[in-house]
Amino acid sequence: xxxxxxxxxxxxxxxxxxxxxxxxxxxxxxxxxxxxxxxxxxxxxxxxxxxxxxxxxxxxxxxxxxxxxxxxxxxxxxxxxxxxxxxxxxxxxxxxxxxxxxxxxxxxxxxxxxxxxxx
Amino acid sequence: xxxxxxxxxxxxxxxxxxxxxxxxxxxxxxxxxxxxxxxxxxxxxxxxxxxxxxxxxxxxxxxxxxxxxxxxxxxxxxxxxxxxxxxxxxxxxxxxxxxxxxxxxxxxxxxxxxxxxxxxxxxxxxxxxxxxxxxxxxxxxxxxxxxxxxxxxxxxxxxxxxxxxxxxxxxxxxxxxxxxxxxxxxxxxxxxxxxxxxxxxxxxxxxxxxxxxxxxxxxxxxxxxxxxxxxxxxxxxxxxxxxxxxxxxxxxxxxxxxxxxxxxxxxxxxxxxxxxxxxxxxxxxxxxxxxxxxxxxxxxxxxxxxxxxxxxxxxxxxxxxxxxxxxxxxxxxxxxxxxxxxxxxxxxxxxxxxxxxxxxxxxxxxxxxxxxxxxxxxxxxxxxxxxxxxxxxxxxxxxxxxxxxxxxxxxxxxxxxxx
Numbered sequence: 171x172x173x174x175x176x177x178x179x180x181x182x183x184x185x186x187x188x189x190x191x192x193x194x195x196x197x198x199x200x201x202x203x204x205x206x207x208x209x210x211x212x213x214x215x216x217x218x219x220x221x222x223x224x225x226x227x228x229x230x231x232x233x234x235x236x237x238x239x240x241x242x243x244x245x246x247x248x249x250x251x252x253x254x255x256x257x258x259x260x261x262x263x264x265x266x267x268x269x270x271x272x273x274x275x276x277x278x279x280x281x282x283x284x285x286x287x288x289x
Numbered sequence: 290x291x292x293x294x295x296x297x298x299x300x301x302x303x304x305x306x307x308x309x310x311x312x313x314x315x316x317x318x319x320x321x322x323x324x325x326x327x328x329x330x331x332x333x334x335x336x337x338x339x340x341x342x343x344x345x346x347x348x349x350x351x352x353x354x355x356x357x358x359x360x361x362x363x364x365x366x367x368x369x370x371x372x373x374x375x376x377x378x379x380x381x382x383x384x385x386x387x388x389x390x391x392x393x394x395x396x397x398x399x400x401x402x403x404x405x406x407x408x409x410x411x412x413x414x415x416x417x418x419x420x421x422x423x424x425x426x427x428x429x430x431x432x433x434x435x436x437x438x439x440x441x442x443x444x445x446x447x448x449x450x451x452x453x454x455x456x457x458x459x460x461x462x463x464x465x466x467x468x469x470x471x472x473x474x475x476x477x478x479x480x481x482x483x484x485x486x487x488x489x490x491x492x493x494x495x496x497x498x499x500x501x502x503x504x505x506x507x508x509x510x511x512x513x514x515x516x517x518x519x520x521x522x523x524x525x526x527x528x529x530x531x532x533x534x535x536x537x538x539x540x541x542x543x544x545x546x547x548x549x550x551x552x553x554x555x556x557x558x559x560x561x562x563x564x565x566x567x568x569x570x571x572x573x574x575x576x577x578x579x580x581x582x583x584x585x586x587x588x589x590x591x592x593x594x595x596x597x598x599x600x601x602x603x604x605x606x607x608x609x610x611x612x613x614x615x616x617x618x619x620x621x622x623x624x625x626x627x628x629x630x631x632x633x634x635x636x637x638x639x640x641x642x643x644x645x646x647x648x649x650x651x652x653x654x655x656x657x658x659x660x661x662x663x664x665x666x667x668x669x670x671x672x673x674x675x676x677x678x679x680x681x682x683x684x685x686x687x688x689x690x691x692x693x694x695x696x697x698x699x700x701x702x703x704x705x706x707x708x
Contacts, residue, residue, distance in 0.1 A: 219364035219367070250428070
């Protein structure tokens, strides 16, 4: 049986600080763009695989692979998490277009728009 | 020249380092505790050989904890199964014991890694269930590498940067004895100079309960008596988890770097029963042949063996079969090596049991003792001709025969000798 998307999101966010959960609630209620940004940043920071990259300050132009030490498996894990969080399917083609944190946020915004258009 | 063992590492129900393992073996202290699976008190399995000092029962690695002295970076942890955490801790201990650092084995084309585990039924089930909920549209990207049989090879090889050879062995409860056997062969053949051999198993509802459904587990609730190999009152095995690692090297490799040799891996043999999916041949035919082959490979006679480390898991059929096989090979010829079944203390750790017994044998040789059978009360008729000391014997064995048997009638035996 398909799971309620918002309860799945709550589950996958359970380990995050309260402000991330609050951001998700704000995003869910009114599509707050700042809240979406906070969620993507929290996910990108959380899924960094390499401890060596821990001191990097994350901005819109931070590159996942070069700056944060992401490898292909870590990217796949991050994408899996975002798919659960936003109840969407992110394709390989979508991922190929993502190099920076800003690219990823824009990709999610585009996918959400496609989803609401389809609905 | 036979290979030698230069390091051992233990995460076991009876201790998480070689000092506490030796103390438990010498003092006959068991590591079996009351357990409740799936928060269901109705489940008939009441005890297990638990691993202490770790919390790896969650399906998320983010919830796990382990003893602080072992460093497991996040990028490694995310791909591990629960028993992979045990395995890394055991390998780190074994390397340190052998006087080796991570840099000595990393990117060293002469060092191999031979592993045995059943994989993680818990994570496999969890990840596939999630995929079903998503109607096949997505799944955990690390679901495969963290859960299938082989997970130890994948994750440990990457973590320790092993470039010599990496291999996994799946022959149920003989798996890690196979891993050690083929490590010995590759060292003898000059293919490698050093092999890290590791066996590991997790202990949770998904790893244990399927054996209850086969009616293979003890249903006794007293941890002191549930695992009692060779006893007339035995009623099944007690499941256990953990990890054990050995560093096995060519003698030349060990001597060149001045390493202390703990024991020699003098020979090994294997043979199959050709009899049943799960049960042993009732007279231990394959096991007897495997023991004889191990002795032949080590170029020793039955009279040269002073201690047999029995596979005996406390199941009615298996222990009888092994007792008969040992009796035919030794007692019938007038030889009575001291026989001990350490699963009375540890429970049965499945794939890792062979390497665990081998590591116990290394400790026995190096530290000068033979474990007893403290849980044995009334020996079963088949084992009455065997010398089954109840208490620890304070004598160093010179040659040990260590037995393993697995589903499908796979039997693997090793001879370990004083260096």
